[in-house]
Amino acid sequence: MMRRVPRRVLSEPLVHFAVLGLVFFALHAALAPGRGEALAVDGERVRATELALARRLGHDPTPAEIAAALRIELDEQRLYREALALGLERDDPIVRRRLIQKLRFVHEDLADPGEPDDAALLAVRDADPARYTTPARHALTQVFAARERHADPQAAAQALLQRLQAGVEPTSLGDLCVHGQRFGERPAAAYAGIFGAKFAAALSDMSPGTWSIAPSELGWHVVRIDSISPPVLPELATLRPRLRADWEATRRDASSEAALAELRARYPATLIDVPPAMATALAEQGL
Numbered sequence: 001m002m003r004r005v006p007r008r009v010l011s012e013p014l015v016h017f018a019v020l021g022l023v024f025f026a027l028h029a030a031l032a033p034g035r036g037e038a039l040a041v042d043g044e045r046v047r048a049t050e051l052a053l054a055r056r057l058g059h060d061p062t063p064a065e066i067a068a069a070l071r072i073e074l075d076e077q078r079l080y081r082e083a084l085a086l087g088l089e090r091d092d093p094i095v096r097r098r099l100i101q102k103l104r105f106v107h108e109d110l111a112d113p114g115e116p117d118d119a120a121l122l123a124v125r126d127a128d129p130a131r132y133t134t135p136a137r138h139a140l141t142q143v144f145a146a147r148e149r150h151a152d153p154q155a156a157a158q159a160l161l162q163r164l165q166a167g168v169e170p171t172s173l174g175d176l177c178v179h180g181q182r183f184g185e186r187p188a189a190a191y192a193g194i195f196g197a198k199f200a201a202a203l204s205d206m207s208p209g210t211w212s213i214a215p216s217e218l219g220w221h222v223v224r225i226d227s228i229s230p231p232v233l234p235e236l237a238t239l240r241p242r243l244r245a246d247w248e249a250t251r252r253d254a255s256s257e258a259a260l261a262e263l264r265a266r267y268p269a270t271l272i273d274v275p276p277a278m279a280t281a282l283a284e285q286g287l
Contacts, residue, residue, distance in 0.1 A: 037081075039074050041282065042272035049073065067281035074287060078263040079103045104256060111255035113248075121243040122236060124250070129233050132242070137185035137229040138203055143174035144181075147219040157213045157220035164211045164222055177218070185229055195221070261286075 046066065053061040053069050061069075083089065083099040125132050143164065145156035160173055170181065179194055192200035195216035202214035208225040215221075236243070269287040271279055 038268050038270040039077055040272055041070060041074070041269050041274060041287070043274060046070065046274060046278055063277050063281035064284070066278065067285045067287075070282065071285040071287055074267075074269050075260055075264070076100050078260070078267040081267060082263055107256040107259035108252040109255075110259065111248075111251040114251070116244060116247045118236060121240065121247060124243050124247050125233070125236070125239060132233060132239055134232045134234060135187040135189070136231050137187050138191070138225055139183060139185040139227045140203070141170055141182050141224045141226055142177070143170050143222040144177040144218070145220045145222075146175040146177075149175050150219070153219040154213070154215070157222050160222045161211055161213055164224075170224075174222070175219075182226075185227065 049069050050061060050066050053066060057065070079100040080096055083103045086103070088099055088102055143160050145153045145160060147153050150156040163173060164170060174181075183191075188200040188203055191203065195214075195218065199214050199216040199221065202212070203223070203225070206212045206214075206223060206225050208228055211222055211224050213220055214223050264286065269282070271282065274282070
């Protein structure tokens with residue numbers, strides 16, 4: 001026979017707290033999705049994702065683009081479920097996005113911090129040398145034919161070119177340019193910022209010491225390349241801080257991707273009434 005609980009016990013605040021805790025735990029266990037429960041991807045979900053993606057991109061998305069968007073949605077669901085399973089919401093009562101973000105940070109923090117040696121850093125550099133190469137730099141002299149000063153500024157530039165080729169001093173020719181006539185060594189991107197992309201692109205076809213013409217947003221220019229510094233892949237000592245940051249970022253990304261791969265296996269996606277082309281695209285995304 002069950003004994004009655006004394007009234008004084010029922011009135012204790014600690015008992016109330018314990019009972020409330022048990023109720024919360026039971027509700028969480030009942031309402032939280034199962035860790036092994038499959039994620040449904042049906043035709044309706046595919047169409048909703050397609051419409052949302054079309055509005056964002058401004059064109060009809062391809063199956064591959066839709067599949068990529070669905071993969072992101074499903075991975076976020078997986079991260080959300082795992083966050084709930086780990087109880088992350090109990091110590092930080094925030095919205096779904098923050099839970100997902102929090103779990104991503106957890107996954108990144110699982111990366112072995114380690115300490116990269118010189119060989120590891122050089123491997124990062126040499127895997128993508130273009131990323132770390134200092135671009136070529138050009139020093140030049142330019143004589144300007146302003147668009148607003150000439151009916152045909154290109155023809156005016158051609159006339160200037162002939163005089164310069166005949167040996168006339170450049171300082172005595174051309175229209176005033178607010179940017180000046182002589183430029184020290186700069187990368188093409190710097191010239192693009194001053195005169196525009198067409199001017200910068202024309203520099204790559206010019207030979208040092210000879211006069212050529214190039215268009216800009218301001219008019220036409222007669223240009224002489226005075227010197228060129230070729231592209232340089234810097235030594236390890238120069239790149240060390242940047243390479244270390246990239247090495248650490250790669251480790252964090254790898255740790256996060258490994259955790260997501262495990263979650264994809266734990267929370268598989270079930271395809272329901274999905275067209276074959278879309279099913280193939282989803283399979284290629286590794287859902």
